[in-house]
Amino acid sequence: MHKALKTSEPYRIMTSNPALTSGASAPSIPSSAKRKGRLTPWFFAAPGLTLLLLFLVLPFLLALVLSFTDQRLVTNEEIGTHFVGLRNYIRLFDDDSFWAALRNNFFFVVIVTPIQSALALLLALLVNQKLAGARIFRTIYFMPVATTMAVVAVVWSLLYAPDQGVINRLVGVLSFGMVGPQDWLRNPTLVMPAVMLLSIWQGVGFQMLVFLAGLQSIPLDLYEAAKLDGATARQQFLYVTLPMLKNTTIFVLITTTIYAFQLFTQVQIIANSGTPAPVDSFRTMVMLMVQEGFSNGKIGYASAISVVFFLIVLAISLVQRLLLKEERAV
Amino acid sequence: MASVKMRKIRKTYDNSVEVIKGVDLEVKDGEFMVFVGPSGCGKSTMMRMIAGLEEISDGELHIGERLANDLPPVDRKVAMVFQSYALYPHMTVAENMGFGLKLAGTPKAEVKEIVGKAAEILRISHLLERRPKALSGGQRQRVAIGRAIVRKPGVFLFDEPLSNLDAGLRVQMRVELTKLHKELGSTMIYVTHDQTEAMTMGDRIAVFNQGVVEQVGPPMELYRDPVNTFVAEFLGAPKMNLLPAKWAKQGNGAMLEVGGCKIPWNGDGAGPIEAVRDDLLLGIRPEHIDVLSDASETGTIGAKLEVVERLGDTVLLYVKIAGLDSHVAVKLPEDGNQWSRGAVVGLRPREKAALLFARSGQRVN
Amino acid sequence: MSAVPFQPSLGRSKMIARVLQYALHIALVLFFLFPLVFMFVSAFKGDELQLLKDMGSMMAFVPHGDVSGKNFASVFSSSSFRQAFFNSTFTVSITVILGILVNSMLAYALARFRFRGRTLILTAIIALIIIPFEAIAVPLLMLVNELPWFSGTRGWLDSYQVQIIPFVAHAFSIYLFYQFFIALPKDLEEAAMMDGASRLRIYWSIVMPLSKPVIATVAVLQFLSRWGDLLWPVMVVRGDNYATLPLAMQTFFGQYPRHWGEVMAFAAMATLPTLSLFIVFQRWFVRSAISSGVKG
Numbered sequence: 001m002h003k004a005l006k007t008s009e010p011y012r013i014m015t016s017n018p019a020l021t022s023g024a025s026a027p028s029i030p031s032s033a034k035r036k037g038r039l040t041p042w043f044f045a046a047p048g049l050t051l052l053l054l055f056l057v058l059p060f061l062l063a064l065v066l067s068f069t070d071q072r073l074v075t076n077e078e079i080g081t082h083f084v085g086l087r088n089y090i091r092l093f094d095d096d097s098f099w100a101a102l103r104n105n106f107f108f109v110v111i112v113t114p115i116q117s118a119l120a121l122l123l124a125l126l127v128n129q130k131l132a133g134a135r136i137f138r139t140i141y142f143m144p145v146a147t148t149m150a151v152v153a154v155v156w157s158l159l160y161a162p163d164q165g166v167i168n169r170l171v172g173v174l175s176f177g178m179v180g181p182q183d184w185l186r187n188p189t190l191v192m193p194a195v196m197l198l199s200i201w202q203g204v205g206f207q208m209l210v211f212l213a214g215l216q217s218i219p220l221d222l223y224e225a226a227k228l229d230g231a232t233a234r235q236q237f238l239y240v241t242l243p244m245l246k247n248t249t250i251f252v253l254i255t256t257t258i259y260a261f262q263l264f265t266q267v268q269i270i271a272n273s274g275t276p277a278p279v280d281s282f283r284t285m286v287m288l289m290v291q292e293g294f295s296n297g298k299i300g301y302a303s304a305i306s307v308v309f310f311l312i313v314l315a316i317s318l319v320q321r322l323l324l325k326e327e328r329a330v
Numbered sequence: 331m332a333s334v335k336m337r338k339i340r341k342t343y344d345n346s347v348e349v350i351k352g353v354d355l356e357v358k359d360g361e362f363m364v365f366v367g368p369s370g371c372g373k374s375t376m377m378r379m380i381a382g383l384e385e386i387s388d389g390e391l392h393i394g395e396r397l398a399n400d401l402p403p404v405d406r407k408v409a410m411v412f413q414s415y416a417l418y419p420h421m422t423v424a425e426n427m428g429f430g431l432k433l434a435g436t437p438k439a440e441v442k443e444i445v446g447k448a449a450e451i452l453r454i455s456h457l458l459e460r461r462p463k464a465l466s467g468g469q470r471q472r473v474a475i476g477r478a479i480v481r482k483p484g485v486f487l488f489d490e491p492l493s494n495l496d497a498g499l500r501v502q503m504r505v506e507l508t509k510l511h512k513e514l515g516s517t518m519i520y521v522t523h524d525q526t527e528a529m530t531m532g533d534r535i536a537v538f539n540q541g542v543v544e545q546v547g548p549p550m551e552l553y554r555d556p557v558n559t560f561v562a563e564f565l566g567a568p569k570m571n572l573l574p575a576k577w578a579k580q581g582n583g584a585m586l587e588v589g590g591c592k593i594p595w596n597g598d599g600a601g602p603i604e605a606v607r608d609d610l611l612l613g614i615r616p617e618h619i620d621v622l623s624d625a626s627e628t629g630t631i632g633a634k635l636e637v638v639e640r641l642g643d644t645v646l647l648y649v650k651i652a653g654l655d656s657h658v659a660v661k662l663p664e665d666g667n668q669w670s671r672g673a674v675v676g677l678r679p680r681e682k683a684a685l686l687f688a689r690s691g692q693r694v695n
Numbered sequence: 696m697s698a699v700p701f702q703p704s705l706g707r708s709k710m711i712a713r714v715l716q717y718a719l720h721i722a723l724v725l726f727f728l729f730p731l732v733f734m735f736v737s738a739f740k741g742d743e744l745q746l747l748k749d750m751g752s753m754m755a756f757v758p759h760g761d762v763s764g765k766n767f768a769s770v771f772s773s774s775s776f777r778q779a780f781f782n783s784t785f786t787v788s789i790t791v792i793l794g795i796l797v798n799s800m801l802a803y804a805l806a807r808f809r810f811r812g813r814t815l816i817l818t819a820i821i822a823l824i825i826i827p828f829e830a831i832a833v834p835l836l837m838l839v840n841e842l843p844w845f846s847g848t849r850g851w852l853d854s855y856q857v858q859i860i861p862f863v864a865h866a867f868s869i870y871l872f873y874q875f876f877i878a879l880p881k882d883l884e885e886a887a888m889m890d891g892a893s894r895l896r897i898y899w900s901i902v903m904p905l906s907k908p909v910i911a912t913v914a915v916l917q918f919l920s921r922w923g924d925l926l927w928p929v930m931v932v933r934g935d936n937y938a939t940l941p942l943a944m945q946t947f948f949g950q951y952p953r954h955w956g957e958v959m960a961f962a963a964m965a966t967l968p969t970l971s972l973f974i975v976f977q978r979w980f981v982r983s984a985i986s987s988g989v990k991g
Contacts, residue, residue, distance in 0.1 A: 030818070040894050041808035048801030051864030055835065057733035060826055062834035073837065123723070129716060137720050138726050139977060146973035146980065147731070150922045150941035153960045154948050155734045158955055164751030166733060201730065209984035229702065262829050264924040265941065272949045286829045286926065294930045302833040308828035317825045344809075385884050404891030416882035420904040430890030477886075 021032055022123035063310070066303035071130035073297035075197050081300075084219060098305070101288040107192055108199075108284070109260040116200045117252050120207030121245075126214045127208070138212075142205035149202060153269035156198040160184035185270055188281035193267050195282060203259070208250045214248030215241070254320040258313055332394035332407065332517055333359045334380060340388035341375055341541075349375050351541040352389070357485075357519055362511050364519045366528035366564070367538030373521045377487050378674070380519065381410050394484055404430075409478035410487040415470045415496065417462040417477075423449075424458040427477045437661030440564070448479040451513070468499045488520040492527065504530060525565050529553065537561045554683075560610060560689040568616050568646065568659040572687070575612040577603050588612055589651035591631040596681060600693035603686060610694070611687040616661035618683035619645065622676040630676030633658065638669045649675065731966075732756050738960040741765040746956055767959035768779065770947075775935035776961060779943030784968075786858040786939060791914050793863045799906065801864075801899050802872030804891045807884070817873070823866040829926065835861060836930050857931045858939065862921060868913045871986065875909035876902065908982065915976070915983040922969060940965045 067088055071081045092098050127138040142153065159166045168181040183193040218241065226236045264286040271279065271287070283291075285305060293302025334357040341350035350372045357363040363371035378384040380391065382403035391398045398406050417426050425432075428441040428446060436444075451457040452472040464468055471491060478486055488507075492500045508531055511518055522528055528535050529549045537544045537552065537560070545552055545561045549615045556562035562570045576587040577595065603610070625632040636657065637648040645664050647655040658677065686695040705743035733755055740746040740762035749755045770776050802921050804810075839851040839861065853858035879902065887897045903910070938946065947961050973980050 038810070041804040041810040041813075044800040044804035044808075044894075045816070048797045048864045048869065051797060051860070052820070052866065055827065055838075055861040055864065056823055056831065056866065059831035059835040059838055062838065063831055066834055066837070071837070073840070123989045126716060126719060126723075131713070131716060131720075133720075137709050137724065138981075139974070140724050142977075142984075143731065143973065144727060145984075146919075146969050148941055148944075148969060150923065150925050150944045151734075151965050152730070154944060154958060154962050155730050157948075158737070158750075158875060158959070159730060159733065161747075161750060164748075166729075166750050166755050169751055201727070205727075209981055213985035227960070245732065258827070262827055264829070265923070268925060268929065269945055269948065272945050274949065274951075289829070289833060290926065294836065299833060299837055306830045306833050310826065313827055313830065314825060323700070381885075381889060383888065403889045408889070410886070410889050412882045412886060414880060414882045416886035417906075418883060418887075418901060429887070429892075433891045433896065481890075622802075674864070 071299040123208040124211030149265040335392040337390040364532030371538040373538040407484040409483035413476040613685035625676035766956040783939040798856040798868040806876035
C-alpha cells in the first residue's frame with residue numbers, strides 16, 4: 001500500500017488538486033490503515049500466544065482436571081475414563097513410594113541448597129579478586145555447567161565404582177585411610193549423597209556467575225566509604241558485601257531449591273545403570289511421576305503427582321516474592 | 331515545500347489528560363518556525379502530531395493542501411531530526427541516510443547519488459562508510475540532518491536537535507542550521523526549550539505553555555511586545571524583572587508606586603490599567619534599567635546592591651528593593667565601574683521599554 | 696598514596712592472602728577438572744582392563760598404555776551416536792531459532808502496542824514463568840499423543856516435531872525480550888516510521904539487529920536446557936531414530952556388556968560440542984547466567 005502511494009507521488013498530485021484530497025481519497029486511506037493498525041499487534045502476538053496456550057496453559061489445566069480422573073495413557077474403550085474425585089490424592093497419601101520420593105527431594109534440598117549456594121558465593125568471591133588468571137578460573141568453574149547432565153551422571157557413575165574407584169581412592173587419601181572403599185551407587189544410604197556431589201559439581205558454576213553479577217553490581221564507592229570509616233576487609237565483607245548481596249542470595253537459594261525439586265536426569269541415569277539399590281532410596285518425585293504416567297500409563301495418578309509438585313514449586317516461588325517484595329514492571 | 335496549518339488541534343491521552351488544548355497556528359511555506367516553551371508545555375507533542383507519531387485527538391492538520399490527520403508519517407512528506415539523532419547503530423552513515431529511499435524502492439544507484447549530494451552539503455562525504463558509533467556528536471548531528479535532507483521533505487521537523495551538543499558546538503550548529511535553511515528554503519519547524527536558539531534561529535516563534543500557544547510572532551516582536559508575563563519572562567536572559575506596582579493619576583499624567591518609591595508614568599492611563607490599578611506588575615528588562623549612584627533622586631527606586639557578576643563585556647547587578655522578595659537584575663555594559671556590594675543605588679526604569687501586566691499575567695498597557 | 700609506614704606489613708599480609716587464594720584455586724581447579732580429564736583420558740584407553748585397573752591410582756588421569764582412538768571409532772561406527780548427534784543438533788537448533796522469532800514477536804507486540812488484553816496477557820505470561828516443565832509433562836504427553844500431523848497421522852510420539860514445537864514458545868524468554876524491548880529507545884523506531892518502514896520492517900530491520908544481546912541470552916538458555924533434557928525424550932521417543940544425545944547416552948550406558956572405554960568416548964563426544972561452544976561464546980554464556988539471575 002505504501003509503495004503504491006509513494007510511486008505515484010501523491011503529495012504533488014494532491015497539492016494541485018485539493019478538492020480531490022479532502023473529499024474522496026484521504027479519508028479512505030486512514031480508515032483502512034486504522035483497521036490494519038488494530039490487527040498488527042495480533043499478527044505479532046498470535047504465533048507465540050497460540051503455542052503458549054496449546055503447550056503450556058492447556059496441559060497445565062489438563063493436569064488439574066486429569067488428577068481427578070482415572071485417565072490412562074492408552075484409553076480402553078470399554079472401561080472409559082471416570083471422574084474419581086480425590087481418589088488419586090488419597091492414594092498418593094498412602095503411597096510409600098511417594099513419601100520416599102518426597103523425602104529424597106527434601107533430603108537433596110536440605111543438603112544441596114546451602115552447600116551449593118555457599119560454595120557458589122565462595123567461588124564468586126574468589127574469581128572476583130584482582131588476581132592474575134581469575135578469568136581462567138572462572139571459565140573452569142563454569143565448564144561443568146556447559147556439559148550435559150546425562151553425560152555427567154555417566155562419567156560420575158564410573159568415578160563412583162566400588163573398590164578401586166577414583167572416588168574411593170580419593171576418600172581414602174583425604175581421610176588418611178580412615179574411610180574404606182564404599183559401594184556408592186548400590187548402598188541405599190550412599191546413593192543420594194553420591195547424586196548430590198555430582199549435582200553440586202555440575203551446577204555450582206551457574207550460581208557462581210549469578211553471585212558474581214551481584215558482587216559486581218555493588219558500587220565501588222560503598223567500599224571506599226567503608227574504608228574511610230575504618231572498616232577492615234572482614235568488616236567490609238560483613239557490612240557492605242553481604243547486605244548488598246541479600247537479593248541475589250535469596251534468588252540463588254530459591255532457584256537452587258526449585259531446581260532440586262526438578263531432580264530427574266541424574267537419578268534416571270543411575271536407575272538405568274542397573275544399580276541393585278532399592279529404587280525408593282533415590283527415586284525423586286519427577287521420576288516417580290514419569291514412571292507412573294509413562295511406564296505404568298496411569299495418567300490420572302501421575303497428574304496428581306504433577307499437581308503436588310507444582311504446588312510445592314509455587315509455594316517456594318511465593319516465599320521468594322515475599323522475601324524480595326519485588327515490584328515487577330508490567 | 332509546504333505550509334503547515336493547525337486548526338483547533340487537541341491531544342488527549344487515554345487517561346483523559348489534555349496536553350494540547352486547541353492550537354491554531356499556521357507555519358508558512360519556507361518559514362523557519364520555532365516552538366519554544368518549558369518542558370511539558372506540549373511543544374514536542376505538537377511536533378510529533380505533525381510528524382504522525384502521535385494521533386491527533388481533535389482538530390485538523392493540513393500539510394500543504396492535504397488534510398494530514400490520518401496519514402501515515404511517510405506519506406506526510408515530512409522529515410524529522412530527533413533529539414537523540416536516532417541513527418540506526420547497526421548501519422553505516424550511508425545506509426542510515428538511504429534507509430528511507432531504500433524502503434521506498436528507489437534504485438540503488440539513485441540512492442547513492444542522492445545520499446552523496448546530501449553528504450556533500452553537510453560535508454560528511456568522508457564519513458559515509460562509518461558507523462554512528464565512530465562519529466562525534468557534531469558529526470552524528472549532521473548525519474541525522476542528512477537523513478532528513480535526502481527525503482526531500484516539504485517540512486523539516488527538528489526536535490531539540492542541539493541539546494546533546496556541548497556549548498561551543500551548539501553555537502556553530504545553530505549558525506549552520508540557519509544557513510541550511512537559507513540554502514534549502516524549506517519549511518522548518520524547530521522545537522527547543524532554549525530561548526537563545528528560539529531568538530536567534532526563528533523567522534517566527536510560537537511560545538507554548540501548558541498546551542496552548544501563548545503568542546506567535548517574529549522574535550524581536552515577542553521580545554519587545556509580549557502579551558503576558560509568561561512570554562515576557564521566557565524570552566531573554568536574565569529574565570525580565572516583574573515588580574509589584576500601583577498606578578495612580580497625578581496631575582495631567584500618572585505615576586507608578588514601586589517598592590515605596592514613586593516614578594512617573596506617562597503611558598496611556600485609560601481602560602485596562604485603571605481596572606487593576608492597585609494590583610499591577612511592572613515588567614522591565616535588565617538592560618532597560620539605569621543605575622544611579624544617588625538613590626535619593628526623584629523618580630528612582632532605592633535598592634541595595636547584593637551581587638555583582640562581571641561577564642567581561644557586561645556587568646550583571648542583582649539588587650534588592652526593600653519590601654520585595656526577589657532580586658532585580660540589571661544588565662549594564664562593562665564600564666570599569668567598581669560596584670561595591672552593599673551600596674545603596676537608585677534604579678530608574680526606562681519608561682518607554684517598561685511594560686505593565688495585571689496580576690493574572692495579561693499585558694495591560 | 697596511603698601512609699608509608701603501613702606499606703610493608705600490608706604487603707606481606709597481601710602476599711599471604713594471595714598465596715592462599717592461589718592454593719584454593721588450585722584445589723578447586725582439580726575438583727572441577729578431574730571428572731572431565733578422567734573422561735577424556737579414559738576414552739582414549741583402548742585396553743578396558745587397564746582402564747579399570749588405573750582407576751585406583753593417578754594413572755586414571757594419564758593417557759598411557761594402549762592410547763588410541765579405537766573407542767571413538769567403534770562408538771562412531773557401531774552405535775546410534777551419529778543419529779543422536781544429528782537429532783540433538785537438529786531439534787535444538789530449530790527450537791532455538793523458532794523460539795527467538797516467536798518469543799520476540801510476542802514480546803514486541805506487548806512492548807510496543809497498546810491493544811485490548813495487553814496487560815492481561817503480560818500478567819499471564821509472567822505468571823506462567825513459574826510453571827516448570829515437569830509439572831505439565833504428563834498431560835502434555837497425553838496431548839501430543841492425540842495431536843494430528845500434516846501427514847494425516849495421529850499422535851506425535853517418535854517424531855522431530857514433538858521435540859520442537861512444544862518448546863518454541865517460552866514464557867521466560869518472552870519476559871527477557873519484553874524487558875529488553877521496553878528499555879530500547881523509541882526514537883529509532885520512530886525514525887524508521889518516518890522513513891516509511893512498516894511495523895514488520897521495523898521489527899526485523901531495526902529492533903532485532905539491536906537485540907543481539909538478548910537474542911544471545913535467550914538462545915543460550917534455551918540451548919542449555921533443551922540440549923541436556925532427558926525427561927521429555929524418555930517419554931516420547933522409542934528406539935534410535937529420534938533419540939537425542941542424552942537419551943542415546945542413557946541407552947548406550949545401559950547396554951550390557953558395558954564397555955567403559957566406549958562409554959567414555961561416547962560421553963566425550965557428546966560433551967565436546969557444548970564445551971567448545973561454551974569456550975568460544977563464553978561471554979554470552981556468562982551474560983545469560985547473569986541476566987537470568989538479575990531478572991529472576
